[in-house]
Amino acid sequence: xxxxxxSGGRRALTVGAVFAASAMLLAGCAGGAPDAGSxxxxxxxxxxxxxxVALSNYFNGNIWRKQMEASFEATAKANPQYVSEFKTxxxxxxxxxxxxxxxxxxxxxxxxxxxxxxxxxALNGAIQEACDxxxxxxxxxxxxxxxxxxxxxxxxxAYGETEAQFMADKLGGKGNLLMxxxxxxxxxxxxxxxxxxxxxxxxPDMKLVGEVYGQFTESTAQQEVAKILPSxxxxxxxxxxxxxxxxTLDAFLQAGVSPxxxxxxGNSGQGLQGWAKVSQENPSYETMxxxxxxxxxxxxxxxxxxxxxxxxxxxxxxxxxxxxxLLIIPQENRDAWANALDYTQIAENPxxxxxxxxxxxxxxxxxxxxxxxxxxxxx
Numbered sequence: 001x002x003x004x005x006x007s008g009g010r011r012a013l014t015v016g017a018v019f020a021a022s023a024m025l026l027a028g029c030a031g032g033a034p035d036a037g038s039x040x041x042x043x044x045x046x047x048x049x050x051x052x053v054a055l056s057n058y059f060n061g062n063i064w065r066k067q068m069e070a071s072f073e074a075t076a077k078a079n080p081q082y083v084s085e086f087k088t089x090x091x092x093x094x095x096x097x098x099x100x101x102x103x104x105x106x107x108x109x110x111x112x113x114x115x116x117x118x119x120x121x122a123l124n125g126a127i128q129e130a131c132d133x134x135x136x137x138x139x140x141x142x143x144x145x146x147x148x149x150x151x152x153x154x155x156x157x158a159y160g161e162t163e164a165q166f167m168a169d170k171l172g173g174k175g176n177l178l179m180x181x182x183x184x185x186x187x188x189x190x191x192x193x194x195x196x197x198x199x200x201x202x203x204p205d206m207k208l209v210g211e212v213y214g215q216f217t218e219s220t221a222q223q224e225v226a227k228i229l230p231s232x233x234x235x236x237x238x239x240x241x242x243x244x245x246x247x248t249l250d251a252f253l254q255a256g257v258s259p260x261x262x263x264x265x266g267n268s269g270q271g272l273q274g275w276a277k278v279s280q281e282n283p284s285y286e287t288m289x290x291x292x293x294x295x296x297x298x299x300x301x302x303x304x305x306x307x308x309x310x311x312x313x314x315x316x317x318x319x320x321x322x323x324x325x326l327l328i329i330p331q332e333n334r335d336a337w338a339n340a341l342d343y344t345q346i347a348e349n350p351x352x353x354x355x356x357x358x359x360x361x362x363x364x365x366x367x368x369x370x371x372x373x374x375x376x377x378x379x
Contacts, residue, residue, distance in 0.1 A: 015222070038178035041158050049083040051136075051308050053301060054110040055091040058098045058118035058142070059183070062217040063293055063344050064163075064243045065116075068141070071350070072114070077114040082353075095122035102126040112136045112304045116299065117144040120187050129273040136307050140300040141292065142186045148315075151308060151321040152300045153268075154292045156188050156369045159326055160195020160239075162371065163264045166288050167206075167237045170262055175236030178228070178261075180221050180248050182241040189293075192241050193351065209233060214244035218270055222247030231254050237262040242291050243346060244273030248279070265289035267327060268347075269341035276338050289329035289337075293348040296324045302356035314360050322359050324369035330373055341374035349377055 045094035055072050059065055069088050076086035087110070091098035095118035103126050105113055113130055116137055117123050124146040129146035130137050140152035167177070179196065182189040200206055208230050214221030227253065229235075238248055238261055245265035252260050253274075260278055265287050266377045267273035303322065306314035327339050327347055337347050362368045 158190035164199035218247035225251035267291035
């Protein structure tokens with residue numbers, strides 16, 4: 001597992017980045033982007049060709065997923081020279097329905113399909129059929145294992161290790177922990193949990209005394225934590241998996257728990273603003289926030305365009321995989337992000353073609369950027 005964290009990650013992006021009411025999106029993101037080493041082009045005639053691309057999302061029931069879809073659609077709409085037509089479908093959590101939708105997208109003539117997968121294996125047949133029909137398939141975030149698909153990944157195992165190690169350091173390697181997990185059965189939840197347990201094995205006095213599934217959703221996390229709290233011993237820390245830290249914090253506050261345990265946040269406006277409020281009342285309260293970035297859908301779009309046009313050596317990615325960086329918000333960056341985000345936004349940096357190209361180059365060099373600590377983008 002790679003765990004590179006490049007220096008200089010704490011920076012503000014200024015190239016075409018804007019916050020919208022529902023998502024932080026980019027406009028004009030490809031204008032002026034460099035043609036970083038073309039190795040050919042689709043059709044062999046030297047011309048760059050736009051793609052007809054569809055996004056298949058298995059679940060859009062939380063703000064991260066809605067923002068992810070919005071990022072894809074805004075990037076596609078803003079760049080007609082790269083995207084001729086685009087479409088988003090979601091399967092309401094059903095893997096069989098998602099497989100059927102992928103088959104339908106092939107029949108509709110989409111030459112590129114991006115997939116946030118309901119299962120690591122259940123979609124492999126439909127994905128292989130798409131590849132056999134000449135469709136470029138890029139899976140991202142929650143991955144599928146089909147050999148023909150390219151992947152845009154977050155190192156979710158490093159995610160779990162990062163938050164668990166932070167917790168161990170802050171608690172002195174002792175304490176009772178609650179874990180708010182994501183969605184059962186998907187690679188994201190499995191990988192984060194594996195990372196957490198890798199670290200906890202080194203700290204026998206840190207006990208995982210309870211687990212709930214928050215569905216990566218603030219309201220669900222709040223409900224599930226509230227239900228389990230009466231049955232738990234004193235909780236010293238809570239590990240989370242994304243857009244659930246704010247709801248978890250609210251559950252403890254509404255239960256009147258004092259002092260509030262150390263709760264890892266998930267980069268939502270709700271969570272960061274709640275963290276800031278607790279810190280105002282208790283200046284010694286310190287935690288961190290970490291999450292994947294919804295703009296990974298745009299990263300996947302740019303990779304797909306490079307693959308379709310045979311650009312930037314993208315077809316030679318090791319194991320057909322490139323990484324996008326997890327976004328970490330330490331204490332010193334909290335207020336900047338809390339002030340920049342609406343209550344129902346997730347922190348992200350928009351992905352330009354230039355940035356996606358750098359991710360390809362980094363992956364090919366064996367030095368992917370897995371984590372970063374940027375300040376909010378400025379318009």
